[in-house]
Amino acid sequence: MEENAVNFLEDILRIYTPSGKEEPLSRFLAEKMKRFGFKDVIIDKVNNVIGTIGSDSPSLLLCGHMDTVPGIQPVKISEGLMFGRGAVDAKSSLAAMIMAASKFVDKGNFGKIIVAGVVDEEGTGMGIKELIKNDVKADYAIFGEPSGIENITIGYKGRISLTIICKTASVHASAPWMSQNAIEKAFEVWNAVRAYALEKKDEKNRFDSLTACVTKIRGGTAHNVLPGACRITLDIRIPPKMSCSTVYQDIMNIIEKYQTDLSFPKIGVEVGDMTEPFETDRNSLLIKALAMAIFEITRKRPLLLRKTGTGDMNAYGHAFKVPVVTYGPGNPHLSHTRKEFIEISEYLSSIEIYRKVIINLYKFHQIDRN
Numbered sequence: 001m002e003e004n005a006v007n008f009l010e011d012i013l014r015i016y017t018p019s020g021k022e023e024p025l026s027r028f029l030a031e032k033m034k035r036f037g038f039k040d041v042i043i044d045k046v047n048n049v050i051g052t053i054g055s056d057s058p059s060l061l062l063c064g065h066m067d068t069v070p071g072i073q074p075v076k077i078s079e080g081l082m083f084g085r086g087a088v089d090a091k092s093s094l095a096a097m098i099m100a101a102s103k104f105v106d107k108g109n110f111g112k113i114i115v116a117g118v119v120d121e122e123g124t125g126m127g128i129k130e131l132i133k134n135d136v137k138a139d140y141a142i143f144g145e146p147s148g149i150e151n152i153t154i155g156y157k158g159r160i161s162l163t164i165i166c167k168t169a170s171v172h173a174s175a176p177w178m179s180q181n182a183i184e185k186a187f188e189v190w191n192a193v194r195a196y197a198l199e200k201k202d203e204k205n206r207f208d209s210l211t212a213c214v215t216k217i218r219g220g221t222a223h224n225v226l227p228g229a230c231r232i233t234l235d236i237r238i239p240p241k242m243s244c245s246t247v248y249q250d251i252m253n254i255i256e257k258y259q260t261d262l263s264f265p266k267i268g269v270e271v272g273d274m275t276e277p278f279e280t281d282r283n284s285l286l287i288k289a290l291a292m293a294i295f296e297i298t299r300k301r302p303l304l305l306r307k308t309g310t311g312d313m314n315a316y317g318h319a320f321k322v323p324v325v326t327y328g329p330g331n332p333h334l335s336h337t338r339k340e341f342i343e344i345s346e347y348l349s350s351i352e353i354y355r356k357v358i359i360n361l362y363k364f365h366q367i368d369r370n
Helices: 002-013 023-036 091-102 126-133 182-199 244-259 285-298 312-320 344-369
Strands: 039-043 049-054 059-065 076-078 081-083 112-118 140-144 151-156 158-167 211-219 229-238 267-275 303-307 324-326 341-343
Touching (some): 002 091, 081 344, 091 344, 182 229, 244 267, 312 324
Parallel strands (some): 059 112
Antiparallel strands (some): 076 081
């Protein structure tokens, strides 16, 4: 069985799937899941692949993403390690979820297990949005991302991706008094937004801090022309004690103050992404079941992590108001690097942990219901 699991992951890694090009892996996984005994295996219109095992309650969604960041890496096994793009982020999690769920085919009632491989997690989140749109709802959900097998991620910050756009009349740089510099004016607005974020900073806790940074700047046309246009893209991360809507409105209020000044250029705003923060209750049955599973396999008590990034669990948790965590094998610091690898022993252990959490969750759910 271990050899089959290793071969399965190796096959998945050999299918190159940067965001937007997941269809070959969708077809491969759909065929494999059918062979493993999954029921109602489908590929939806955006190429998410979804299959189920069992029925009744509780229902548990095991969800991993098929896409990776761009960049082909040779797939190889050496000294207990498997190398390849997606080995950590996050094909090992998805492979482990599928292998774990397959162990419950014809094994009696342990509730309903839904396994989904979604697209575009590294992009705009098209896969999870389609999953939600199609009402793929479960009582509990685990999203596969590298946390290390001894850690559970229970919270992620929210995110706003926002672009400030400033346009002015473009004139010769030798006569800057004839117009306003679009880059300089856009930076005035950015500095005001930055000051607002700094006011919301928690010196002792980064997770509870509002942060904002510039991720992209485009402006100017030539070395001797006063810039007539500038676009500054901001990445704003929002803690659970705040909301995207509140932060966005605060930023718009800042911009509105500039717009009441008739001498200031008009400022446009484009929103690229708005994902609300999310944190699961530490006392949920899901966390108890997963923590016990980790201890049963590793003999170590897991750490509950709150991360400053943003994940698919945010969207799913807010849409369905159910307990959601992120968990999976691998060192997260290897994600997106040129030397991405997974320890095969850790990958195999994660299969057993996913299997155990299914059993534990069913037991806890029955006790809680009675």
